[in-house]
Amino acid sequence: MPKDFELEEKPKVIFIELVDQQDSGFIQEDTQGLPTQVQLRAPTVRFIPNEGRRRGVKVDDKGKKIYYNEAIRYIKNETIISKDEQKRLGIEPSPEKREDLIPIEKGYATIVREGAAVGLFDYIMDVFYNEDNHLKHPNKATKIFRVLEVDKQAEEINEQEMIAADALTYIATLYDKLGKNQYKYKEDKINAICELFAIVAETMPTKTYAIIQFAKKFPREFLVKVQKLEQTAITEVIHGLELSVIRFEKNMAEYVSKDKVIKSLGTGTYSKDKQIEMLADYFRTPDGNTAYTEFRAELEAAKEKALKN
Amino acid sequence: MATPVFSNAPRFCTKPLTLNQTLDLPHFNVMTESSLENGSAYNLANACQDPNLGTTFILNVIHQVIRCGGRPMDLNFFMDLFPNTPYPVTTKRWFNHYVCDPDMNIFAAATVVGSGPGAAAEFQVLRQNHGASGTMSLPGIGYTLMDKDNMVSYTITNVDTTINYAHKVTVVPNSATQTVQINANTAYLIIPTRMVGGYSCEVITNKLSSLGYSQEVNPLRLRSDWEVTIDLLRGYLDKIQYAVIYDYQGNPMDSWDVYEAQQARESLRIGLNVLSFIGTPTTNNTLISGINATIDSTHTGFYGLVPSIKYGGGVVYDYRSSTGFDLEADGEPLFLYQDSLKRTKKFMVLHGLAFAFGLNNRSTKMVARQQVGATMWEAFKRLGTLTGDKWESEVAKLGIRSYDYEGFGLDFKLWDALSDRRYIGSDFYSNLAIMVPEEGVTENGRPINPIEFYQYGQNGWTGDYEEFYVDQRKQSPMCEKISGFCAQSLAMAVHCPQLFMLLNPVTDA
Numbered sequence: 001m002p003k004d005f006e007l008e009e010k011p012k013v014i015f016i017e018l019v020d021q022q023d024s025g026f027i028q029e030d031t032q033g034l035p036t037q038v039q040l041r042a043p044t045v046r047f048i049p050n051e052g053r054r055r056g057v058k059v060d061d062k063g064k065k066i067y068y069n070e071a072i073r074y075i076k077n078e079t080i081i082s083k084d085e086q087k088r089l090g091i092e093p094s095p096e097k098r099e100d101l102i103p104i105e106k107g108y109a110t111i112v113r114e115g116a117a118v119g120l121f122d123y124i125m126d127v128f129y130n131e132d133n134h135l136k137h138p139n140k141a142t143k144i145f146r147v148l149e150v151d152k153q154a155e156e157i158n159e160q161e162m163i164a165a166d167a168l169t170y171i172a173t174l175y176d177k178l179g180k181n182q183y184k185y186k187e188d189k190i191n192a193i194c195e196l197f198a199i200v201a202e203t204m205p206t207k208t209y210a211i212i213q214f215a216k217k218f219p220r221e222f223l224v225k226v227q228k229l230e231q232t233a234i235t236e237v238i239h240g241l242e243l244s245v246i247r248f249e250k251n252m253a254e255y256v257s258k259d260k261v262i263k264s265l266g267t268g269t270y271s272k273d274k275q276i277e278m279l280a281d282y283f284r285t286p287d288g289n290t291a292y293t294e295f296r297a298e299l300e301a302a303k304e305k306a307l308k309n
Numbered sequence: 310m311a312t313p314v315f316s317n318a319p320r321f322c323t324k325p326l327t328l329n330q331t332l333d334l335p336h337f338n339v340m341t342e343s344s345l346e347n348g349s350a351y352n353l354a355n356a357c358q359d360p361n362l363g364t365t366f367i368l369n370v371i372h373q374v375i376r377c378g379g380r381p382m383d384l385n386f387f388m389d390l391f392p393n394t395p396y397p398v399t400t401k402r403w404f405n406h407y408v409c410d411p412d413m414n415i416f417a418a419a420t421v422v423g424s425g426p427g428a429a430a431e432f433q434v435l436r437q438n439h440g441a442s443g444t445m446s447l448p449g450i451g452y453t454l455m456d457k458d459n460m461v462s463y464t465i466t467n468v469d470t471t472i473n474y475a476h477k478v479t480v481v482p483n484s485a486t487q488t489v490q491i492n493a494n495t496a497y498l499i500i501p502t503r504m505v506g507g508y509s510c511e512v513i514t515n516k517l518s519s520l521g522y523s524q525e526v527n528p529l530r531l532r533s534d535w536e537v538t539i540d541l542l543r544g545y546l547d548k549i550q551y552a553v554i555y556d557y558q559g560n561p562m563d564s565w566d567v568y569e570a571q572q573a574r575e576s577l578r579i580g581l582n583v584l585s586f587i588g589t590p591t592t593n594n595t596l597i598s599g600i601n602a603t604i605d606s607t608h609t610g611f612y613g614l615v616p617s618i619k620y621g622g623g624v625v626y627d628y629r630s631s632t633g634f635d636l637e638a639d640g641e642p643l644f645l646y647q648d649s650l651k652r653t654k655k656f657m658v659l660h661g662l663a664f665a666f667g668l669n670n671r672s673t674k675m676v677a678r679q680q681v682g683a684t685m686w687e688a689f690k691r692l693g694t695l696t697g698d699k700w701e702s703e704v705a706k707l708g709i710r711s712y713d714y715e716g717f718g719l720d721f722k723l724w725d726a727l728s729d730r731r732y733i734g735s736d737f738y739s740n741l742a743i744m745v746p747e748e749g750v751t752e753n754g755r756p757i758n759p760i761e762f763y764q765y766g767q768n769g770w771t772g773d774y775e776e777f778y779v780d781q782r783k784q785s786p787m788c789e790k791i792s793g794f795c796a797q798s799l800a801m802a803v804h805c806p807q808l809f810m811l812l813n814p815v816t817d818a
Contacts, residue, residue: 024621024806025590025612026407026522040522043618044807045646046625053818069818098642106622128818142815144627 042107386726423489443473633667
């Protein structure tokens, strides 16, 4: 079954507007002077041609691409818009050609890519009357309409909002609220993030505030880098444990082959995952920087040894 | 030679400055030199022993040089086409109200299905179907909502108007076996009356009228000034030209005039006609008030014919000028659209020449497409039998002047100026056609002109057209010149623009 005939769970939707819109002086009676003033700026209806051209491409015998202006035509209920292809398949317009007209009422129209409108959707997107195609494929066709991709814009906005929310959620893990105006900060992590993004502040609250502001401004960049930072160190710690470079003795992280403690993780009872995370956090702090360098050297040596064996 | 508009008899000596600057060409000066004391004309006259030769030379040549050949531009192309007496308006502010067809249908914002047969259901009215800033809508308690196409009726039992632009209507199916099914994108007719029993009491409900749109018509005033200096010592440049006018008996009479005055009148016509055709009001405040202001807030101008149709609710049909307009494929959908709103069926189609060529070519192919017999349709006609040419080599191509189908009638009229590139014409306008309604434009049932000009103000003080001149020699500082100006105040409205159609040429690549 051709893809065009499959029912899409969420069909694409486009919103188009006429390029040629101007004031007409016709103000809707009860809206004059209001912020919601309604003025006619377009025809009651504008019928746009159902035949036009798009940028077509052919490949010659030598494999070279040849670009040309391909004739296309929208026929209601049909999904094929290439005129050559329609001819080859015997698809002809309805004798009642009004069936194939494309009306745009008061300057705007919404088109959903489903049912009888699949061909219309593709035609609208491809035809040179679409202002957007003038940039992609320079031509002298009349610019009749432009496509406002509502769905795409909304999704982009949604995605941006979600990323920002994710970033703030992550920052919330950097401190615990103990009571009214009492916080316990995960200083190692906060310091590591400040170093990563060159954020300078004096105290933990001001550092956290600065991180929040940065994350709000660049949520995607913030999340990507932080996750990378977290994952790199954690992966290396896990790798070190697997290759028996380091081990945890109660809350003590130490080297296996040499009698040296890397870091005491405190007095609490922690799971192994938590211990890994805490050690990784320590490695990312300025204090742990030397230990981190030493650990990575040991890890590299163990990796080479493992490869040789 | 055609009768000249201007005579050359020098009764008044003037110096048309712009003419001097425009035609100060060596070749031209030699040809038209009138001085017998120097210049080429003197030499010619001396050689021929004929002192009048120079003057004779001027008289013979001047019309062929100054008055260019070819058809003159149709400067008054728009106002000649709609030559109605301006309608007097006694104020400076007036409005027209259009696009107010009542529509008794409403749409639902989303599809709603009832819980079962006979059960009530609530749906929200589409935003566009509200009026009075969203506080009013057509449905009223007790009214009937008709699903026209399925012949199902519902009674409206409640209308919740709490939220502007989002009125909620509760309906109950009149049939006990019917489940409410209100679909989005479907028009439902509101019957604005109540079904009552044998005895009933009053329930007064507000009814919503169609509001429509109002447009303020702002006039514009154009003015053109001129000045001509008088110089008695020059040759051909010193001649004033005398316009030939005709009295009621058709006798030509001289009346004095100067080229600059005539040119001022022409420039006024250019301004008025072009702005009536495609002009739009001035909205830039720097031109309305302030240091560089040229007009005032009253005289910002009006919307011309084409912008009124294109942006003010007309009907625009884009057709590919490369293939031409097809009365069947392109025309019939327009007819159906007009019919769906019960609009005008008779049109005067004003068009450029290129539109006519495309229309004729497409029309020629219409019959072949329908396959009713090639012999039934004459595209060309051999004129041999008429002219006596036995070879019948004289052929005429047949065009279309009118079209009639199912009550729709089109009368085609070539608008010559649309293809005059020297002036308003262009490829675009040559392919353009404007369908002006011949009926249906009414005011309180009285037919009015679809395009109307206005003269505003009290007792004609703002002037339909005015022209004045001053002989500056008679007043201080008594310079030897004549000056004057002409001005015209005008406003125009396109009545019921929704009844007009614009056949708009587009290119596809």
